[in-house]
Amino acid sequence: MSQQAAYTPYHPRWHRTRVSTWWWLGRWSYFLFILRELTSLAVLWFVVWLILLVRASIGGRPAYQQFLEWAGSPILLALNVLCFALVCLHVVTWFNLAPQAMVVRVAGRRVPGWCIAASNYAALAGVTAVVLGLLLMRE
Amino acid sequence: MTDHITLRVARYRPEKESEVTFQEYELPCPKDWVVLDGLNHIKDRIDGTLSYRWSCRMGICGSCGMLVNGEPKLTCATFLADYAPGPIQVEPLRNFPVIRDLIVELGDFMSSLTRVKPWIIRQVEKPVSEGEYRQTPEELDDYKQFSMCINCMLCYSACPIYGLDPHFIGPAAIALAQRYNLDSRDEGAAQRMEVLSEHDGIWGCTFVGECTKVCPKHVDPAAAIQRYKLQAALDWVKGFVMPRAAQ
Amino acid sequence: MAVTPAFDVVLVGGGGAGLRAAIAIAESAPTLRVAVVSKVYPMRSHTVSAEGGAAGVIASDDSLDEHCYDTISGGDWLGDQDAIEAFVREAPEELLRLEHWGCPWSREPDGRVAVRPFGGMKKMRTWFAADKTGFHMLHTLFQTSLKYSGVVRFDEWFVTRLVVDDGRVQGVIAIEMATGRIDVIRARAVILCTGGCGKVFPFTTNASIKTGDGMALAYRAGAPLKDMEFVQYHPTGLPFTGILITEAARAEGGYLINKDGYRYLQDYALGKPQQKPVFRSMELGPRDRLSQAFVKELEKGRTIETPYGPVVHLDLRHLGAGLINRKLPFVRELCLKYQNIDPVTQLIPVRPVVHYMMGGVHTDINGATPLPGLFAAGEVACVSINGANRLGSNSLPELLVFGARAGRAAADYAATAPEPNGHALAQLKDEQRRLETERVQPGGREPIADLRQEMQSTMEASAGIYRTAASLSAGVGTLRTLQERARDLRVEDQSRTFNTERIAALELSFMLDIAETIVASALQRQESRGAHQRTDFPQRDDHKFLAHSVAERQADGSCRVRYMPVTITRWPPAERVYGEAPPEGTHDQGMKDDRSHYAPRRAVPS
Numbered sequence: 006m007s008q009q010a011a012y013t014p015y016h017p018r019w020h021r022t023r024v025s026t027w028w029w030l031g032r033w034s035y036f037l038f039i040l041r042e043l044t045s046l047a048v049l050w051f052v053v054w055l056i057l058l059v060r061a062s063i064g065g066r067p068a069y070q071q072f073l074e075w076a077g078s079p080i081l082l083a084l085n086v087l088c089f090a091l092v093c094l095h096v097v098t099w100f101n102l103a104p105q106a107m108v109v110r111v112a113g114r115r116v117p118g119w120c121i122a123a124s125n126y127a128a129l130a131g132v133t134a135v136v137l138g139l140l141l142m143r144e
Numbered sequence: 145m146t147d148h149i150t151l152r153v154a155r156y157r158p159e160k161e162s163e164v165t166f167q168e169y170e171l172p173c174p175k176d177w178v179v180l181d182g183l184n185h186i187k188d189r190i191d192g193t194l195s196y197r198w199s200c201r202m203g204i205c206g207s208c209g210m211l212v213n214g215e216p217k218l219t220c221a222t223f224l225a226d227y228a229p230g231p232i233q234v235e236p237l238r239n240f241p242v243i244r245d246l247i248v249e250l251g252d253f254m255s256s257l258t259r260v261k262p263w264i265i266r267q268v269e270k271p272v273s274e275g276e277y278r279q280t281p282e283e284l285d286d287y288k289q290f291s292m293c294i295n296c297m298l299c300y301s302a303c304p305i306y307g308l309d310p311h312f313i314g315p316a317a318i319a320l321a322q323r324y325n326l327d328s329r330d331e332g333a334a335q336r337m338e339v340l341s342e343h344d345g346i347w348g349c350t351f352v353g354e355c356t357k358v359c360p361k362h363v364d365p366a367a368a369i370q371r372y373k374l375q376a377a378l379d380w381v382k383g384f385v386m387p388r389a390a391q
Numbered sequence: 392m393a394v395t396p397a398f399d400v401v402l403v404g405g406g407g408a409g410l411r412a413a414i415a416i417a418e419s420a421p422t423l424r425v426a427v428v429s430k431v432y433p434m435r436s437h438t439v440s441a442e443g444g445a446a447g448v449i450a451s452d453d454s455l456d457e458h459c460y461d462t463i464s465g466g467d468w469l470g471d472q473d474a475i476e477a478f479v480r481e482a483p484e485e486l487l488r489l490e491h492w493g494c495p496w497s498r499e500p501d502g503r504v505a506v507r508p509f510g511g512m513k514k515m516r517t518w519f520a521a522d523k524t525g526f527h528m529l530h531t532l533f534q535t536s537l538k539y540s541g542v543v544r545f546d547e548w549f550v551t552r553l554v555v556d557d558g559r560v561q562g563v564i565a566i567e568m569a570t571g572r573i574d575v576i577r578a579r580a581v582i583l584c585t586g587g588c589g590k591v592f593p594f595t596t597n598a599s600i601k602t603g604d605g606m607a608l609a610y611r612a613g614a615p616l617k618d619m620e621f622v623q624y625h626p627t628g629l630p631f632t633g634i635l636i637t638e639a640a641r642a643e644g645g646y647l648i649n650k651d652g653y654r655y656l657q658d659y660a661l662g663k664p665q666q667k668p669v670f671r672s673m674e675l676g677p678r679d680r681l682s683q684a685f686v687k688e689l690e691k692g693r694t695i696e697t698p699y700g701p702v703v704h705l706d707l708r709h710l711g712a713g714l715i716n717r718k719l720p721f722v723r724e725l726c727l728k729y730q731n732i733d734p735v736t737q738l739i740p741v742r743p744v745v746h747y748m749m750g751g752v753h754t755d756i757n758g759a760t761p762l763p764g765l766f767a768a769g770e771v772a773c774v775s776i777n778g779a780n781r782l783g784s785n786s787l788p789e790l791l792v793f794g795a796r797a798g799r800a801a802a803d804y805a806a807t808a809p810e811p812n813g814h815a816l817a818q819l820k821d822e823q824r825r826l827e828t829e830r831v832q833p834g835g836r837e838p839i840a841d842l843r844q845e846m847q848s849t850m851e852a853s854a855g856i857y858r859t860a861a862s863l864s865a866g867v868g869t870l871r872t873l874q875e876r877a878r879d880l881r882v883e884d885q886s887r888t889f890n891t892e893r894i895a896a897l898e899l900s901f902m903l904d905i906a907e908t909i910v911a912s913a914l915q916r917q918e919s920r921g922a923h924q925r926t927d928f929p930q931r932d933d934h935k936f937l938a939h940s941v942a943e944r945q946a947d948g949s950c951r952v953r954y955m956p957v958t959i960t961r962w963p964p965a966e967r968v969y970g971e972a973p974p975e976g977t978h979d980q981g982m983k984d985d986r987s988h989y990a991p992r993r994a995v996p997s
Binding site: 157158159160176187188189191192193195196197198199200201202203204205206207221243244245247249250254257258261262263264269270272275276277278279280281283284287288291292294295320324327329330 | 431432434435436437439440484487488490491492493495496497498500501502503504523526527530534535537538546569598599600631632634635725728729838839840881882883884886887888889890891892
Binding site: 034107 | 304
């Protein structure tokens with residue numbers, strides 16, 4: 006039963022629905038959006054990870070060994086796997102949205118969206134290959 | 145083949161109640177009927193007190209935007225048969241104040257439209273006697289997509305940012321600004337940038353992308369906004385590095 | 392007590408004509424206080440649905456005289472030639488001005504504005520913005536009008552009556568729909584730009600808002616309506632919805648075929664079928680003749696039966712997907728959405744639907760009506776440039792040309808007119824009392840929708856494409872009865888806030904008045920001319936009826952029709968010839984009275 010309205014003639018009250026704090030659970034696309042935004046935390050984690058790794062390397066063999074043991078613990082492993090998955094999501098959403106944000110013209114014709122996305126992935130594959138090559142190269 | 149369907153319609157009568165209620169109506173469901181036909185049937189035959197906006201019934205005037213099962217849709221372009229056996233829930237557009245039943249208040253949107261200066265701005269106007277401004281079909285294609293907006297506001301209804309902050313200028317307004325910025329005849333990009341680089345302008349957008357998903361005319365306002373952000377960032381850098389050239 | 396301030400010029404209606412007029416006043420007389428009062432937000436106005444294009448002479452091989460001749464002959468010589476000459480002269484300028492305001496006209500590869508052929512036109516002169524010309528024009532006008540912050544808008548205010556006192560118009564009384572408040576907007580001059588009245592018929596391309604409001608307001612205030620019997624049926628509307636399939640589809644080369652796949656227009660003095668479109672021939676003939684051909688085909692049993700009535704087919708398949716996507720994308724979208732048909736590979740079912748009112752509020756060449764202070768422009772007005780039948784792509788430039796003229800004329804008038812006197816407030820109190828009494832009175836017995844449908848079917852039966860004295864007289868009688876029954880309308884909604892049922896009741900009352908003027912004028916015109924076809928008087932009679940019919944409301948509420956001469960300047964009346972090139976020198980001389988080009992007409996059983 007809705008309560009009686011306080012109505013002044015010729016001055017109707019508009020009805021405003023409050024947006025709930027859990028608005029982002031209301032639709033799958035909103036949830037994915039929030040998840041996508043949270044992936045930046047995973048990126049932050051890997052930056053921190055890189056700093057810790059560099060510090061451990063500078064500290065010499067014992068510090069590095071300690072770091073590797075710590076890295077091998079189940080919690081860290083799980084965290085890194087989760088964050089890797091989130092970073093992959095970060096990459097995929099970023100690359101797939103890039104065509105909407107950029108209009109690239111080659112010889113007067115507009116480059117189609119999938120080209121831009123594909124070239125980003127290609128660049129990623131290229132850089133990955135180079136980095137892997139450097140890391141796995143034997144002395 | 146369902147020949148009847150139930151519509152659960154949101155009602156709001158400010159003179160009698162202060163909350164939104166739902167009323168159910170059962171109506172025939174011929175395969176050619178759109179939701180708007182259903183609402184018209186209700187108003188004509190069942191309950192004359194139902195209020196809603198409509199006009200062209202061909203998806204060009206933008207009057208009949210409503211939520212159909214929670215999705216922003218043009219009710220003149222949404223077929224009842226697609227939701228059979230129903231029931232179908234019809235509500236006023238989300239994120240706007242409701243005046244009555246399925247009718248929402250558009251004042252904010254109308255002022256956002258005016259704020260972005262949606263007209264051709266030029267330093268020097270050419271007299272009409274000198275003929276048209278030349279514009280090649282390629283130049284027309286640059287902005288054509290953004291000129292298709294029918295102001296139906298489904299994008300505002302889908303945008304969670306606008307829902308959380310009604311001061312956000314919104315997807316359609318920014319797409320319209322971009323339509324003029326990209327028009328080869330216009331020289332007012334700088335003036336619009338002043339308006340849009342404010343906090344409630346383009347920077348309010350976090351590229352959720354829902355606006356583009358619900359747009360019935362494929363205007364892609366999300367693209368307009370992101371491109372604008374890129375442009376704004378480049379302009380800022382240019383202004384920093386080469387202040388004279390950026391003027 | 393009036394809350395609203397007074398203005399110098401008030402525009403009723405915010406479509407193409409209204410917005411153009413507002414801009415004209417804001418530019419020519421910036422100190423005047425201007426208000427635009429519209430029952431919908433301006434971008435919802437029906438101008439938005441126009442698709443095909445706007446005619447204006449710009450091609451080097453074209454001339455103003457040829458556009459004049461096409462318009463005059465298209466109108467079966469009922470158009471006022473001085474107005475047509477002014478219109479044809481100002482149309483290109485207005486379209487260019489709109490281009491300067493940002494209208495995205497489709498272009499040639501070199502960047503100049505492109506033109507396409509159109510029905511009834513001898514040369515290519517129809518400017519277009521893909522196939523959404525009205526949409527782009529309206530949005531350009533609306534967005535440009537936002538530049539003029541001095542123009543005050545009353546969005547979603549429904550005008551119920553004109554304030555007339557001291558022999559002149561002094562404002563309007565309107566309901567603020569969102570709150571139910573009834574107020575008077577006083578003005579020195581009022582311009583009506585409310586569009587036509589297609590909703591008086593059951594089957595129309597028109598939106599729900601086209602209920603003849605301005606025509607009825609003027610009629611009730613004592614201004615005459617002109618040429619009301621001329622109702623245009625557009626030959627190609629979708630069955631069931633009545634949605635418009637633009638003439639541009641035919642201009643780009645579409646064929647109209649009957650159930651045998653035969654291009655039937657060749658049987659009706661519209662020329663011989665060619666592969667490519669030929670100006671003023673076959674599918675590019677004038678709309679009245681094409682719609683009449685449909686009725687003839689129906690009589691011969693050569694139309695296709697569908698659950699929604701008889702149709703013929705529009706064949707666009709030979710145009711190819713490329714052309715359709717480039718020049719007719721909206722047509723493709725509409726067919727796919729509303730008929731589940733892809734015009735690239737399938738035939739489109741079409742039938743004639745009511746589309747435009749050639750008639751309307753009588754105005755002079757500057758939009759002024761005989762009632763001082765009252766002006767009109769656009770479809771609501773009858774200047775007349777469209778005569779007995781409008782050519783496609785003439786109505787969009789009409790909005791601009793006469794919207795601007797009426798705006799300037801109203802501004803000139805308002806600059807010297809006296810302020811509205813105090814009697815406006817007394818009329819406001821009367822109107823408030825009337826409307827409020829109606830709002831709270833206990834339910835009547837006649838449902839609005841039923842009465843509306845009866846009116847519509849009466850109009851279709853009595854004043855359709857072909858009319859007889861019997862059908863029209865019956866119509867007059869039925870409409871009188873409906874007027875009586877309308878006193879007892881059942882309005883369930885007694886609220887004030889956005890009461891659309893109350894608005895529907897007011898609109899129905901307007902429509903009934905207008906319907907009466909249509910049948911009364913049609914009954915008295917005992918000839919066939921353009922869109923008005925009488926099977927009992929099948930020939931054109933220039934002797935008695937080369938005149939405008941003028942409908943005026945009498946004190947007892949009935950409609951009296953008298954006649955007013957047509958202005959002829961340089962084109963004496965001649966035969967309308969389509970399907971072949973007019974003989975040498977036709978456009979500046981009359982032709983001899985040669986009837987061999989007409990197809991024989993047969994009586995239609997009523």
